[in-house]
């Protein structure tokens with residue numbers, strides 16, 4: 001929950017006057033171009049970055065004070081091939097063994113890890129060293145680690161980055177299932193709304209020091225994004241997917257970090273976005 005929240009670095013204001021209640025069981029997406037403040041928004045919720053003004057509460061307490069209530073899925077990053085850690089060891093790091101007596105601890109941790117591996121579909125590679133896993137396999141483990149304590153709030157920082165379409169869908173579905181089963185609130189930072197479009201209840205769109213909040217239908221519109229960016233941005237829907245063309249800083253929702261296609265290419269790109 002944010003009240004009158006503002007965040008500025010020097011003279012640059014990322015947002016101000018932000019009032020927000022994210023409800024239990026809500027799937028909340030944070031969108032915006034590079035540098036708009038998406039990661040900073042998550043850092044505020046994690047208690048790692050103080051607001052310039054206003055207040056931030058997470059799970060009913062000041063941000064950063066209730067570690068076990070908050071799960072965190074980081075951006076996808078690989079491990080060096082020689083890291084001596086197996087898949088199940090990574091998941092075990094998320095399991096709090098201290099709740100059990102010392103005699104039963106090891107056995108209980110092992111069975112909690114087995115359950116989590118099964119839940120994210122990672123049992124078959126439980127004993128594989130993490131440095132040998134693909135991005136998608138690794139990201140499933142990070143979800144398992146984050147959901148180990150059944151957190152009330154699940155904060156996800158671009159967890160789909162660098163994953164192929166199949167794995168994007170798999171990981172998004174896992175996160176949504178956890179939301180549905182436990183009533184956790186999900187805050188999901190992303191450049192690209194399409195992989196999670198089926199799940200998203202509301203969007204916070206950050207751009208140019210301003211923001212809009214609402215359902216994807218309310219926010220992902222030509223007039224709203226044009227107003228936010230201060231220039232003409234076209235939003236279309238093609239076969240249930242959202243395509244944004246004309247973003248001023250050459251970022252696009254079609255591909256991460258690629259330049260905006262020229263007029264001739266854009267029809268092809270729209271097609272490509274479907275695949």
Ligand SMILES: Nc1ncnc2c1ncn2[C@@H]1O[C@H](COP(=O)(O)OP(=O)(O)OP(=O)(O)O)[C@@H](O)[C@H]1O
Nearest residue numbers: 009010014032033034035036037038039040041191
């Ligand atoms: N600690 C800091 N001190 C000064 N400026 C910062 C600090 N942290 C972030 N910024 C600036 O705030 C802006 C927003 O950064 P942030 O990482 O939140 O953006 P983002 O939307 O997550 O971007 P990206 O999509 O590129 O990851 C950037 O211009 C960044 O340089």
